[in-house]
Amino acid sequence: MANPVSKFLSSARTALFGKPKPVVAVIRLYGVIASGGRFQKGLNMADLAPTLDEAFETKGLSAVALLINSPGGSPVQSAMITSRIRALAAEKDVPVVAFAEDVAASGGYMLALAGDEIFAHEASIIGSIGVISAGFGFKDAIEKIGVERRVYSAGDKKAMLDPFKEENEEDVERLKSLHGEIHEYFKGMVRDRRGKRLKGLRGKIFSGDVFSGVEAHKLGLTDGIGDIRSKMQERFGKKVKLKVVGEKKSRLSGLLGLSKTQSLTSTASPIDGLGKELLSAVEERFIWNRFGL
Incomplete structure (x- = not known):
């Protein structure tokens, strides 16, 4: 039952200032979705x-909107973020609407499943409901330059798929x-969240293809074509108010190019981290390039 005093004050405010504008937290x-770390930037739980807590605590909240532009990444982080959003939506009894921009593919589409509804642009890239891992084989390369690979492990599977060894069937x-187990988990999420709204052949939808x-x-x-404002x-x-949350950033950190996990008092050498940061950037670029972006 509503508090009589709160109800009176709310009615008084409405009488004096009019009905408050509906608020949508954005x-x-x-x-890329990644577990994060000092030299690895990305979306993670x-x-x-x-940010998620702040969004669902917004005063006068009518809905939460997700603006998604992600080619995917870690399936675990994707699932954790999606689950947290759904838990908060149930707790606060607030609808969630997802909007895909350039791409919502693989783990990016998993994030979109947190929405009660999903909208996209006509040219958005959607789907990639599958699992992938890629790497390189360097066995012949190290033999040519005269390098001997030495690996010591306990457990006969500990060195599985070592890129410097012959590939084992x-x-x-x-x-x-x-991959198959993770794919089944992903497909289960899609079936659970989209239900009878799925119209196409399941073989096509779950093939890993993009649309x-x-x-x-x-x-x-998706549920249609459209952008967040319209x-x-x-x-x-x-008169709806779109309130973007979670983008407050330290001006000094931004100017210095520091990530959230980096400290001004860190003793690590910038040069030491340069290689890792470059590799992380290249890996991220490859993930985006899969979708022509």
Whole structure:
């Protein structure tokens, strides 16, 4: 039962200032999804948790909107973020609407599943409901330059798929088995969240293929074409307030190029980290390039 005093004050405010504008908290989910670390930037549960809490604690909240532009990444981090959003939505009894921008693929589409509804642009890239891992084999290369590889381990599978050893068929099958389990988990999430809205052949939807925003809507992977402003105004009126949360950043840290996990008092050499940061940037670029972005 509502507090009589609070109810009176709310009525008084409405009489004096008019009905308050509906508020939609906006969360930007941009970039590759990764566990994070000093030299690895990306979306992860640890960094996003405060933003998610802030969004669902917004005063006068009518809905939470997710702006997604992600080619995917870690399936674990994707699932954790999605689960947290759904838990908060249930706890606060607030609808969540997801909007795909350039791409919501693989783990990026998993994030979109946190929405009760999903919208995209006609040219958005949607889907990639599958699992992938890639690497290189350097066995012949180290033999040519006269390098001997020495590995010592306990456990006959500890050095599985070592890039400096001959590829083992049994190891490859084991990796495929793990991929299959993760793929089934992903497919289960899609079935659970999209339900009867899925319209296309399951073999096509779950093939790992990607689709334009238009085709994704035909397959039931999204609920329509639209952008955040037009859809939220359509739903809550022209006076709806879109409040972006979680983008407060230390000006000094930004100018120095420091990530959230880096400290001004760190004793690590900048040169020592340069290689790792470059490799991380190259890896991220490859993930985006898979979708022509």
